[in-house]
Amino acid sequence: MKPFLIFCALCCFAGIFKLPIEYYSYLRILVSIGALLVLYSTITFRQHYFSIVFLVVLILFNPVFPIYLYRKNIWIPIDILTGILFLLIGFVEKQQEKKEESAEENPEPSATLPIHQRTVSRDRIINPKKTKEE
Numbered sequence: 001m002k003p004f005l006i007f008c009a010l011c012c013f014a015g016i017f018k019l020p021i022e023y024y025s026y027l028r029i030l031v032s033i034g035a036l037l038v039l040y041s042t043i044t045f046r047q048h049y050f051s052i053v054f055l056v057v058l059i060l061f062n063p064v065f066p067i068y069l070y071r072k073n074i075w076i077p078i079d080i081l082t083g084i085l086f087l088l089i090g091f092v093e094k095q096q097e098k099k100e101e102s103a104e105e106n107p108e109p110s111a112t113l114p115i116h117q118r119t120v121s122r123d124r125i126i127n128p129k130k131t132k133e134e
Helices: 002-014 021-044 048-061 072-105 128-133
Strands: none
Touching: 002 021, 002 072, 021 048, 021 072, 048 072
C-alpha cells in the first residue's frame, strides 16, 4: 500500500502545475481510491483523527459529485496538503509495522506472564502400582 500512497502524493504534487483537465479528472479518481483505502485502514486500526482527515479528502476529491472551486489558487494548497498527508500516512503505517514486528520478536516480560492452571483432584493421574505397594 505504501507505493500506491507515494504515487498518490506525487500525483497531487504534479497537480500544482498547469495541466489539461483530463489529468485533474484522473487525479480525482486516484486520490478518491487512495483516500478510501486509507479511510478503511484507519477505521480498522481505530485511528479516528486520520479517518476524519481522509474523509474530508474523499469528499473534496470525489469524482461522482465533484466539488469545483474554480480557481487554481485554491487548489494548489489543497493539493500540497493532500500530498503531504499521503506521504505522512505511508510513513506512519511503516513505523507502526516496524513497532509490531519488534514487539513480536522481543516480547515484554510483563506481556508473557505464565498462566497458572489449577489442577483439580479428578485430573490427577494415579499410578495403580504405587498404591498397591504402599
